[in-house]
Amino acid sequence: MNAEQIRHLLNKARHAVFLGIPMPEGETPRTQEEYLEAYEARVERNPLRETALLREAIMPLLSIYQEKWRNDNRAAEMMTGTSLPEPHDEDDWLQEVYDEMMNTDTEEEWRQFVTRFTD
Secondary structure, eight states: OOHHHHHHHHHHHHHHHHHSSOOOTTOOOOOHHHHHHHHHHOOOOOHHHHHHHHHHHHGGGHHHHHHHHHHHHHHHHHHHSOOOOOOOSHHHHHHHHHHHHHTOOSHHHHHHHHHHHHO
């Protein structure tokens, strides 16, 4: 999978998480700030649908995320002597990705998040 394909899947996931709908083919992704604004303005949510859309977009990338997460966790353990417990199953891994996405406030932070998958 090339970097452009990875970015596309991550944008699909972001669209699903913040807007609760699939990203139409050919649509240009919004900025992270625009996604946050839209998310905060939403009055209805469908967590089951959002989770299904997130799962669809992230599953092809999950092994990349897991490898980066494990490497980062090992590095943190070497530096601080502590590490985070590894997620147990697919749902826990998806929750980990979701949490990181929800804690991304700016477009710069989003680009850094994407870089974790593409570098």
